[in-house]
Amino acid sequence: MNYRFVVKPELCIGCRTCELACSFAHSVNGKPGRSRIYPLGTGHKELWVPVVCLQCEDPACARSCLVDAITRNPETGAMDLDAERCVRCMACVAACPFGCSLHDANHQMVVKCDLCGGDPVCAHFCPTKALVLEPIVQQKKKKSA
Amino acid sequence: MVTLTINGKLVRAREGEMLLDAIRREGIEIPATCQHEAVEPYGACRLCTVEITKADWGGWKNHVTSCLYPVQEGLIVSTHSEDVIRIRKTILDLFLARCPNAELIQNMAAEYGITRTSYEEVPDGNDCILCGLCTRVCDKMGFQAISTVGRGHGKEVAPPLGEAPPDCVGCLACAQICPTNYIKFTDDGTTRTIWGREFELVKCETTGQPTITKEFAAYLVKHRNIPEDYFTRCDSAHREELAKTMGRITHWGRQEEA
Ligand code: SF4
Ligand code: SF4
Numbered sequence A: 001m002n003y004r005f006v007v008k009p010e011l012c013i014g015c016r017t018c019e020l021a022c023s024f025a026h027s028v029n030g031k032p033g034r035s036r037i038y039p040l041g042t043g044h045k046e047l048w049v050p051v052v053c054l055q056c057e058d059p060a061c062a063r064s065c066l067v068d069a070i071t072r073n074p075e076t077g078a079m080d081l082d083a084e085r086c087v088r089c090m091a092c093v094a095a096c097p098f099g100c101s102l103h104d105a106n107h108q109m110v111v112k113c114d115l116c117g118g119d120p121v122c123a124h125f126c127p128t129k130a131l132v133l134e135p136i137v138q139q140k141k142k143k144s145a
Numbered sequence B: 001m002v003t004l005t006i007n008g009k010l011v012r013a014r015e016g017e018m019l020l021d022a023i024r025r026e027g028i029e030i031p032a033t034c035q036h037e038a039v040e041p042y043g044a045c046r047l048c049t050v051e052i053t054k055a056d057w058g059g060w061k062n063h064v065t066s067c068l069y070p071v072q073e074g075l076i077v078s079t080h081s082e083d084v085i086r087i088r089k090t091i092l093d094l095f096l097a098r099c100p101n102a103e104l105i106q107n108m109a110a111e112y113g114i115t116r117t118s119y120e121e122v123p124d125g126n127d128c129i130l131c132g133l134c135t136r137v138c139d140k141m142g143f144q145a146i147s148t149v150g151r152g153h154g155k156e157v158a159p160p161l162g163e164a165p166p167d168c169v170g171c172l173a174c175a176q177i178c179p180t181n182y183i184k185f186t187d188d189g190t191t192r193t194i195w196g197r198e199f200e201l202v203k204c205e206t207t208g209q210p211t212i213t214k215e216f217a218a219y220l221v222k223h224r225n226i227p228e229d230y231f232t233r234c235d236s237a238h239r240e241e242l243a244k245t246m247g248r249i250t251h252w253g254r255q256e257e258a
């Protein structure tokens, strides 16, 4: 993993382009899927926050999944939800403290952000660069032996 | 890696992988009704039957359930040979006798040109094809609330002793996984009923939206280490909350800059 997905609320103008891009990027049989990202108002003037999965270190979604359908993708670092394995018990939807495991009622699927396999489509469409893929600057010291 | 032939094409597959996975990866469609990624293969419906042979088998052929048969070096597989089609037709014909009203079975049978069973319809047939997915997924989730009871014609899926299952948490996994929608439930936004048992749904403190059953939430708190208060709000309220929190932090940042 040399990049990370960064969300910068201070740049978000609430245009919801990311939402649209996400929806189309996750179409099922040509029909747009449910967006995995939601730019929401904050109660502060002209301040929006694009709410999207934080790819937690010890995620409640994966812990709550009793059939192990949610696992870390070693390449992207994302918690991927395997739709073929999911039995739609809605445990993860209820358990995620950020509301980022979602029920896509149109397609009868449970969905979440998968970072589009490592190159998030929303970041390409965000006009203000509030969503960006940033290279990770290595700043970890080497472990002493 | 092993190399095998599927419908005349050389393909590579991972050692230990089942034939069905290799077949599907090639984009070949075969019915596999009792198979689901959430559970181990079971070999109950036999619809995934394919024909196998090897160059040195002297023309001898065998028919195996591909969901349970590991790939092998040099295997020659036909997914739609005449024999395979005949076997699949027979199975569908029998299923249609047992479950004449199951839409899934009707559709699959129709694809193989069968619209009426040639056997005698089972008198009080229902839509259960005894694929075992419901009991297997319930076991896998750790509840073991239901099982197949009885034998032969009278065989059916039911909670132990045919009573409301004490170990059921109302997660609906069995109903969701059932390929013929035989398992019925109702959900009125407050109460969920399945297997003759009633469950109260958790309601979001902010929006009033129902989420999962109280029993299921309690199980996840106890056995999967989910903090209890995660379940007090629905997903949409959680998102709003996150936006407000992050907004507050960003707002401070702005004020400091100004
Ligand atoms: S879905 Fe929720 S719990 Fe899972 S990784 Fe994303 S933010 Fe964390
Ligand atoms: S809804 Fe699917 S992914 Fe979520 S916990 Fe249930 S089985 Fe796992």
Ligand code: FES
Pocket (backbone or CB within 6 Å): B031, B032, B033, B034, B035, B042, B043, B044, B045, B046, B047, B048, B049, B065, B066, B067, B068
């Ligand atoms: S899917 Fe292989 S026997 Fe049912």
